[in-house]
Amino acid sequence: MKRVLLLVSFVAAPLLLVPLAEAQPAEAQPCYSLKHKGDPGTRACFQKLTRAANAAVQAEGFWGSGDFKAANDAFRAAVKQAEKDPAPRTRWGRMFLEHWQPADAAELFGEALGIQPDYAPALLGQALIAGENFEGKAIEYAEKALKADPKLFEAHELIARVALEDNNPKKSEEAARKALEISGEALDALAVLGAIDLLNDETDTPWMNRILQINPHYGDGFAMAGHFFTINRRYDEGIAMYRKAIELDPALNSARSELGVNLMRLGHDEEARKHLEQAYNSGYQDPQTVNTLRLLDSYKDYVTTKTPRTILRLHKKEANLIRPYFQYEFERALATYEKKYKYKLNQPVQVEVYPNHEDFAVRTMGMPGLGALGVTFGYVVAMDSPSGRPPGQWHWASTMWHELSHVYVIEMTKHRVPRWFTEGMAVYEETAASPDWGDRLDPPTIDAIKTKKLLPIADLDRGFIHPTYPQQVIVSYFQGGRICTFIAEKWGFDTLLAMIQDFGNKMTTVEAVEKELHVKPEEFDRQFLAWLEPQYKKTIDNFDDWRKRIRGMSDSAKKKNWDDIIKEGEAIRDFYPDYVETGSVYEFLAMAWREKGDKVKQASELERYSKVGGRDPSLLKQLANLQVEQGRKREAAATLERLNLIYLQDDAAHQKLGELHLELGNPNGAIREYQAVLAGKPIDVAGANYGLARAFVAAKRIPDAREAVVSALEAAPGFKPAQKLLLELSEKE
């Protein structure tokens, strides 16, 4: 393996944890002791090590001096010198971990474990990587490391950190205290205990004071508290912690970078850039810092429109096309939530829409959970644009409503809401807005219900933060949404509002459940499952059969056995009605009816597909065409309006909808659609302007109509229908 440092940094980011005596050469111990105390002689101590004869010691010296490149070379030599020793590999891995190269680190820890399978420092290394990635396996690895070395206090510290991320302060405190029993100066254990106090608004925490007595410059303690505040969406407090961290240690660039990222999350771009650039210029060039700076640079390509309640930031290349649709749903969602939640926001909400998914992804870096389509930071929402993904892959309006629900719930709870609840409310709101919105029941969730993998309500946050199996985050979204639906159905929506108040008053999930639902959490879980399981019983019972038979339908389609498809499709469609992805029963049936020449049944199948939540633009357009052919123009317009909430970059669909709105006497709808066609820079500029002109005529906006028809003729002077309209308009003058 050729291990290369991705970036060369010249200033070392301080270690978070006291290194392990077992993996570390004894000669380096005095330097790490100095570092642990924040002694100004630390750097000189490490520089001295760089002159050592032993490559492993030299490597520690270079690493401690911030010369990663030289350290990398020295570690390579050290590994060569001691091929059967897991220690240099593990230390090398730790250096890679610090240098934002977890994949290289994982490989080295793996190699060390290949030499000695129970080598505790390498097991800990694996646990640290899992912890950074918010993987559920972090605790499992840490426990393995403890089994191999019960004195490994760093493993307890990691468990404490992961438990607190899971919103389990009790478990977290227990683990931190165990670390302190082994090492009374375990700084990160003290930091976790301090963070627990700070999260509980106990600002004068003795734990942080103890840290400062050991090391007056240990900014990492406050940086850790900043981390917990931000993952709990308490960004203002997180920012304050990061500020404190860099005040204690101005060279703590990891905290400075986090400060910049979180300032940007709240829309303070200028100050964010200042800190990020300072971190970057000091050599802290991790992917998050670099990508966030790049994203800030790209903002020159965005345009922002403001109203008293909304700030909409859109990319120039698509702003004219998507703005009317986004602005309308934005305002509609805010008005709905204000009424529903009985709450008035005290500042405008900012929605940022990214056509490049990678730009959006920068916004979610370092955050646990899915955040695949949208993310909310207080009053700032960032989301993918409909153009950021293949058409039909998602429903942008549903995502926007989801995120805007977070704005209310987070604000109303003063940022103290458990993740499961705010996600559950947001998922609930998607289908409350319209039953065909939101995500459908998917195979991983079917499996989770079937195999009893749903989490108890008291532990549900864990499913979002540290999933223990693939897709658990998605399953947890589903579960959260269904729990809120269950509460709304059984106890009423006002009970959900009461729970929001409770969380705002710092109650835990268990306390809120007991207070508002008058049941113990265990009893709630029992009642919830008794309500949930019958709803999906048919799908769960028949899922394996459905899966087998839909494969058969796919084979029949290849062989054009349309009668077989119809017979089989009608037999299994209702086994799993929620399946609307590619290759759904609806799609096969519509295809079969088309081939049989029965357009009524073809349309009827596609209508089912759309009603259940199908999002494929080509199928929806097919449906709209059939509806037009059958003289059902109103339904066709509704189908295309639905498509607009899924995908906006289809000028043919806008053109069609514009025509329909004109025919149906809805000139304003037609104006919006033809303007959308023009904003998409169509091939047929003349045709789109002519349509717009007709729409303006219908809306009795004659001067606008004249402008549009002149634009049509400017593109195609010989366009006869437009010439006729121009003459008609001139006669009206």
Next chain:
Amino acid sequence: MIKTLLCIAGLACCAYAETFYLTVAGLGGEQEYEQRFSGWAKELELILKNEPGSKLETLSGAQATRAGIQAKLADIAKQSKPADNFVLFMIGHGSFDENDYKFNVTGPDISATELAAALDKIPAQQLIVNMTSASGGATASIQKARRVVISATKAGTETNATVFARYFIEALRDPSADVDKNEAITALEAFRYAEAKTAKFFEDLKRLATEHALLEDTGKGDGVKLPSAENGQGLIAGRFALLHTGTSAAVAKDPAKLALLKRKEEIEAQIDDLKYRKAALSVQDYRGQLQKFLLELAKTQEALDK
């Protein structure tokens, strides 16, 4: 000015000349492609069969052999005159071996060099729409004065099966492809339509585009993605009417309306001139003058249509 001349030239060519169309659907290799290629060829036939003065031939499956193609081209060479038009549609797979392009057909493939030799014997003005994979590799061998060459790919190295054909055929069915609304879809309009739709196809799927269509009609140099006055490409393609959708050709035959046609040309020339001066005028001035010319043009057209 150029646009007016093109328009009249287009009318003239189509009112009095014949157009020979030859569509060749090559080997698919797999059932799916066989069906797709022959389906596209049939669609073309359906679209073009009512085109006035058209002579259609289609070769697909076992008929689409090197000898079969050469024989058809020789036939057309005998029948056609310099005033006529000839269009060759090539659908299927192609390959390129750094020396020559080959169109995959039943039996031995036909090379670009062999095609060029056969095409050179046809006196008519020509449009070659090569919609195969690797088609860009054929352009250098085929290009010639008075011949428009459209390729689905920019080079012989773009070897994935193409989607360009789907959109080129769609252009002939979609009225919006007729961007100047002169009731004729030219080779240039169809190319622009298909090129844009192909690009959007890949963009929508978030996939790297594996084909980049080009047009070349000067007989020298490389093809271009965006033919324009600046790069000198598209002049012949812009007046090469592939399909007529209205009655403009019939009007051109009526001697009684020649004066009106002449007036129409003059106004169109004035509009072109105004557009040329757009940057130097205020928006209000430009729009005012434009509207005046457009009104006059509309009235002239109304009189022509009576």
